[in-house]
Amino acid sequence: xxxxxxxxxxxxxxxxxxxxxxxxxxxxxxxxxxxxxxxxxxxxxxxxxxxxxxxxxxxxxxxxxxxxxxxxxxxxxxxxxxxxxxxxxxxxxxxxxxxxxxxxxxxxxxxxxxxxxxxxxxxxxxxxxxxxxxxxxxxxxxxxxxxxxxxxxxxxxxxxxxxxxxxxxxxxxxxxxxxxxxxxxxxxxxxxxxxxxxxxxxxxxxxxxxxxxxxxxxxxxxxxxxxxxxxxxxxxxxxxx
Ligand code: 6GU
Numbered sequence: 001x002x003x004x005x006x007x008x009x010x011x012x013x014x015x016x017x018x019x020x021x022x023x024x025x026x027x028x029x030x031x032x033x034x035x036x037x038x039x040x041x042x043x044x045x046x047x048x049x050x051x052x053x054x055x056x057x058x059x060x061x062x063x064x065x066x067x068x069x070x071x072x073x074x075x076x077x078x079x080x081x082x083x084x085x086x087x088x089x090x091x092x093x094x095x096x097x098x099x100x101x102x103x104x105x106x107x108x109x110x111x112x113x114x115x116x117x118x119x120x121x122x123x124x125x126x127x128x129x130x131x132x133x134x135x136x137x138x139x140x141x142x143x144x145x146x147x148x149x150x151x152x153x154x155x156x157x158x159x160x161x162x163x164x165x166x167x168x169x170x171x172x173x174x175x176x177x178x179x180x181x182x183x184x185x186x187x188x189x190x191x192x193x194x195x196x197x198x199x200x201x202x203x204x205x206x207x208x209x210x211x212x213x214x215x216x217x218x219x220x221x222x223x224x225x226x227x228x229x230x231x232x233x234x235x236x237x238x239x240x241x
Pocket of ligand 1 (some may be wrong): 084085137141
């Protein structure tokens with residue numbers, strides 16, 4: 001898989017050499033290429049933004065540098081262009097798994113109040129386009145979002161963690177539930193004990209306890225996941241007639 005990043009802040013992507021993505025690159029599973037969008041702006045100040053038509057606050061990213069960058073990168077029908085934007089579709093584990101099947105992704109990281117809509121429309125005429133949001137809050141730009149998406153996608157690449165891990169990760173909430181709490185040694189620590197059931201050696205009781213904890217957590221933190229229509233695991237809901 002080849003991943004390209006178009007940004008006016010290339011330094012944001014230094015972490016790609018570290019940790020998980022760096023390991024994947026070392027294994028030859030993925031290639032990262034970071035590009036400064038200003039290199040495709042040719043006025044004296046390498047401007048990439050301008051005032052919005054129709055008025056209003058803030059600046060809009062100009063189309064020309066993006067178009068030239070797409071040309072230079074050879075963005076084509078075999079490419080997925082990801083625009084990171086708070087107006088995008090919500091990112092989740094399912095979308096990460098979908099993106100992990102692509103051969104090439106170009107991350108277009110917007111800044112200011114957004115990118116001229118024609119850039120997205122144009123990209124859609126030559127490539128697959130996904131507009132993706134990390135969640136319902138606003139970041140200053142799409143760079144951190146692109147890094148987060150990268151990490152979620154790269155760890156799913158076949159051969160990265162072994163197949164067992166990728167299978168388990170197909171849904172972030174296994175069985176539609178959040179993870180149960182986990183413990184390791186020592187058995188007592190600062191007045192807190194490991195729950196006795198986990199040291200009982202009774203695998204049936206351990207499994208039951210973990211399931212109950214997962215349900216409790218999910219009810220408290222993510223009640224939306226408990227609604228059957230939101231499990232969305234691909235299993236058709238069959239109702240008695
Ligand atoms: Cl993908 N971009 C920006 N700028 N803000 C966000 C976001 C993305 N996801 C959540 N907030």
